[in-house]
Amino acid sequence: xxxxxxxxxxxxxxxxxxxxxxxxxxxxxxxxxxxxxxxxxxxxxxxxxxxxxxxxxxxxxxxxxxxxxxxxxxxxxxxxxxxxxxxxxxxxxxxxxxxxxxxxxxxxxxxxxxxxxxxxxxxxxxxxxxxxxxxxxxxxxxxxxxxxxxxxxxxxx
Numbered sequence: 806x807x808x809x810x811x812x813x814x815x816x817x818x819x820x821x822x823x824x825x826x827x828x829x830x831x832x833x834x835x836x837x838x839x840x841x842x843x844x845x846x847x848x849x850x851x852x853x854x855x856x857x858x859x860x861x862x863x864x865x866x867x868x869x870x871x872x873x874x875x876x877x878x879x880x881x882x883x884x885x886x887x888x889x890x891x892x893x894x895x896x897x898x899x900x901x902x903x904x905x906x907x908x909x910x911x912x913x914x915x916x917x918x919x920x921x922x923x924x925x926x927x928x929x930x931x932x933x934x935x936x937x938x939x940x941x942x943x944x945x946x947x948x949x950x951x952x953x954x955x956x957x958x959x960x961x962x
Contacts, residue, residue: 839861839864842864842867842868843864843867844867848863849863849864849867854866861879861882862875862879865878865879894927894930897926897930898926898927898930899926901926901929901930902926905926
């Protein structure tokens with residue numbers, strides 16, 4: 806996408822730097838806010854939602870005192886996650902297509918063909934994603950956290 810930006814050799818690195826700094830600052834603010842409203846971390850982690858790996862549900866419930874408020878806050882997180890996933894998928898698809906167009910990938914002739922939604926690149930992303938999830942390391946790691954299947958929905962009862 807950098808090829809579409811004017812003065813890309815200056816604009817793109819600056820935009821990446823500023824985005825990283827802003828996201829870090831906002832993320833730190835969220836961490837401070839969550840720590841401020843978390844009264845007892847042990848009870849949060851031992852709650853039904855905390856035991857399944859979703860302590861934010863209990864933190865939101867404790868902060869608002871109502872299931873409706875906690876559900877609304879969690880719904881916002883879910884919508885943001887879905888939008889982020891769609892954006893990541895679109896970016897990865899475009900990146901793979903650009904590499905294939907420049908003959909930088911194996912099978913570039915098949916991958917670089919444009920057919921409506923770039924179905925070939927989306928299929929390649931799905932294939933790589935599926936095979937990446939098969940090879941989990943034996944020891945717990947951040948990779949295991951992000952490649953584990955999602956847990957079932959939890960009730961705040």
